[in-house]
Amino acid sequence: MTQTDKKPVLECKGLHRYLGDPEQRVHVLKGVDLQLFRGNTYAIVGPSGCGKSTLLYTLGLLDRQNEGTILVDGIDVSKSNEDQRTRIRNEKIGFVFQFHFLLPEFTTTENIMIPMWKRGNRKTLTMERRAHMLLQSVGLGDKTERLANRLSGGEQQRVAVARALANDPPIVLADEPTGNLDVKNSNIVFELLYQLSKRNNQAVLIVTHNPDIARRCDYILKMRDGVFTTPESAG
Amino acid sequence: MSPNFRIAVRFLLSKKRSMLMSLAGIVLGVGLFIVAQANTTGFEKLFIKTVLGANGAVRVQDKFQETLTSIQIEQEDTGRQFEFGRASGRKYRPGVEHADKVIESLYQFSNVLAASKVLRGAIDVSNNFKAEPAQLFGIEKDMHMLVSDLEEQIVFGSMLDFQRNPRGALVGLALAERMMIEPGDSILFTVGDESHRVLVSGIYETGYRDIDRERIFIDINQARRILKRPHQTSYIQVSLFDVEKADDDRYLMESVVQHIVAPWQEREKVWLQVFQAVRISAMISLSSIIFISGLGMFSTLAIIIMEKTREIAILRSIGYTRRDVTHIFIWQGFIVTVVGILMGWLTGATLTLVASRLPIRIRGIFSTDSFVVDWSIWHYVIAGLIAFIFVMTASIIPSRRAAKLEPGDVIRGTSG
Structure with missing residues (x-):
């Protein structure tokens, strides 16, 4: 997939990843090439075990590739050290997982502020206002002081979406974000991701098994045996 | 507030019960450590005070003389013979020779506060009630007050009367109780075939039972007359400005005065070692409580x-x-460590205060009617350090x- 008029915000070339013990290692990613552009939503689909999540974690710098290069916002991060990768995750990448992974001891506002605390580029009051704004945008403006474990599953996942956007990252990576939700909440969470990506000009990459969700993305990337088959424009 | 600290506090509060257990262990360990150290050190210091008050910081006793052995050596090339003197041992003569000169030499030491002659001899003491063996201590009445706490140790009678009356005597409380002696009584000293009557001016109590049950103090000139040792001095009792330096001063003093110099640390070595052993044992056993709280912290985390x-x-x-x-x-x-240490300090101080008010009558090696405690910042510092090292290592x-x-x-592991 090439969109030559713009620079990709996330790019990988010849990505290989092996998992497991050296004796029984599995070649999961077999030379994946990919470019993501701002303002677009991408869905990765494919059978279980084809390497979708491994690719997402590798692109999200939670995992290291064995071969190949990754460029985030034009910066080659393939050989960057642990601290640099962590900083890039904080500043450039927002994650949404199948489980919300909110910190139950914190309120919804505080959960959203946690990535901002780490980045430390805003004053506390500004962080709080931004957290409230994000909660408003995911429809939870009235639950700013609610402890995270006092929310329903759908609400928790919406807070997780808001948290992923906390530092206004150019990239949002979502691993089965609706996998744990009912149809209604799945639609709400996907719509949020989709609309916010458009509004904030972010690239959103979603790993999903849900064909309906995939169809509503701008692009569908079909994966099989560790490589993309044919790119397909959806939407 | 740093984000790490903020997150830590929330995580901590989410495990209140487990953390409180670890906290309680630290508080208890630190508190008990402090009170145990306050007590053992308190009793040790009282013992040292008693010893110093009774026998002085340093005792100069027994004249010694280095004995020399001569060795003859022949030079190989010339065949000349040389004779070398080599120290082979010491000869001791009981008592102090030329006591005034020795005292004069002692005052050359900047750490010496006062020195006083003492003559000691065995006597039998009797009254209408009974007879007992005793040790007569002839002292220089004024000077002895500078090398002992005898004045403070008078429990009945008067020191003034003792000082004014040349035939006055001070009797130890244990001996006085056994013989039912009271101030104003007349008692009889018997040495060989001769008897001498003296007047009891006062009863003293050092708390050290071995002293209180056998020592009778009288003027040194009277003692010399009674014991028929007109010019003798058994030993010189010395008080120091810095008693801790007694052991260090001893060798130089010995070389200057050519008499055995016995510092209090050596004289009371056995008891001091007992106190040290008790203190260390308390330290170890109570550190183990802190160690266990460290393990608690480890498992909680x-x-x-x-x-x-x-x-x-x-x-x-x-x-x-x-x-x-x-x-x-x-x-x-x-x-948890810092809160535990602060609360432990408070607990330790409170327990120490309570302990100091607990009545307990102890006689034997010192005299006290309540628990003796020593307030030292070092007990708190050491307890805090032990807790800090154990618990932080465990964290x-x-x-x-x-x-x-x-x-x-x-x-990945939690994903479906």
């Missing part, structure tokens, strides 16, 4: 880490470094393990 692997993974994924994760858990250990290990968690593995 290990449990928190096991329960919070997902939270740790998400923190790592949103930009918290391994160092941040370590700090989050070390902060928890630090908070660092699981914290480092938490930092090693791979976020990708954890999140």
Whole structure:
């Protein structure tokens, strides 16, 4: 997939990843090439075990590739050290997982502020206002002081979406974000991701098994045996 | 407030019960450590005070003379013979020779506060009630007050009367009780075939039973007459400005005065070692409580880490470094340690105060009617340091393990 008029915000070339013990290692990613552009939503689909999540974690710098290069916002991060990768995750990448992974001891506002605390580029009051704004945008403006474990599953996942956007990252990576939700909440969470990506000009990459969700993305990337088959424009 | 500290506090509060157990262990360990040290040190110091008050910091006794052995050596080339003198031992003569000159020499030492002659001899003491063997101590009445606490140790009668009356005597409380002696009584000293009547001016109590049951103090000139040792001095009792330096001063003093110099540390070595052993044993046993609280902290943090692997993974994924994760858990250990130490100090001080008011009558090696405590900042510092080292070490290990968690593995493991 090439969109030559713009620079990709996330790019990988010849990505290989092996998992497991050296004796029984599995070649999961077999030379994946990919470019993501701002303002677009991408869905990765494919059978279980084809390497979708491994690719997402590798692109999200939670995992290291064995071969190949990754460029985030034009910066080659393939050989960057642990601290640099962590900083890039904080500043450039927002994650949404199948489980919300909110910190139950914190309120919804505080959960959203946690990535901002780490980045430390805003004053506390500004962080709080931004957290409230994000909660408003995911429809939870009235639950700013609610402890995270006092929310329903759908609400928790919406807070997780808001948290992923906390530092206004150019990239949002979502691993089965609706996998744990009912149809209604799945639609709400996907719509949020989709609309916010458009509004904030972010690239959103979603790993999903849900064909309906995939169809509503701008692009569908079909994966099989560790490589993309044919790119397909959806939407 | 740093984000790591903020997160640490919340994690900590989420495991209140487990953390309170660890906290209680630290408080108890630190508190008991302090009170045990306050008591053992308190009793040890009272013992030292008693010993110094009765026998002085240094005792100069027994003249010694180095004995020489001569060795003849023949030079190989010339065949000349040389004779070398070599120290082979010491000859001792009981008592102090030329006591005034020895005292004069002692005053050359800047640490010497006062020195006083004492003549000691065995007598039989009797009254209408009974006869007992005793030790007569002839002292220089005024000077002896500068090398002992005898004046403070008078429990019945009057020191003034003792000082004014040349035939006055001070009798130890244990001996006086056995013989039913009271101030104003007349008692009889018998040495050989001769008897001498003296008047009891006062009864003293050092608290050291061996002293109180046998020593009778009288003027040294009277003692010399009674014991028929007109010019003798058994030993010189010396008080020092800095009693801790007694052991250090001893060798120089010995070489100058050519008499045996016995510092209090050597004279009371056995008891001092007993006190030290008790103090160290208390320190070890109470440190073990702190050690166990450290283990408690270790297991509490290990449990928190096991329960919070997902939270740790998400923190790592949103930009918290391994160092941040370590700090989050070390902060928890630090908070509990610091709060535990502060509360332990308070508990220790309170228990020490309560202990100091507990009535207990002890006679034997010192005299006290209540628990003796020593208020020393060092007890608090040492207790705090032990707690800090144990608990923080116990916190660092699981914290480092938490930092090693791979976020990708954890999140993948919890994904469906």
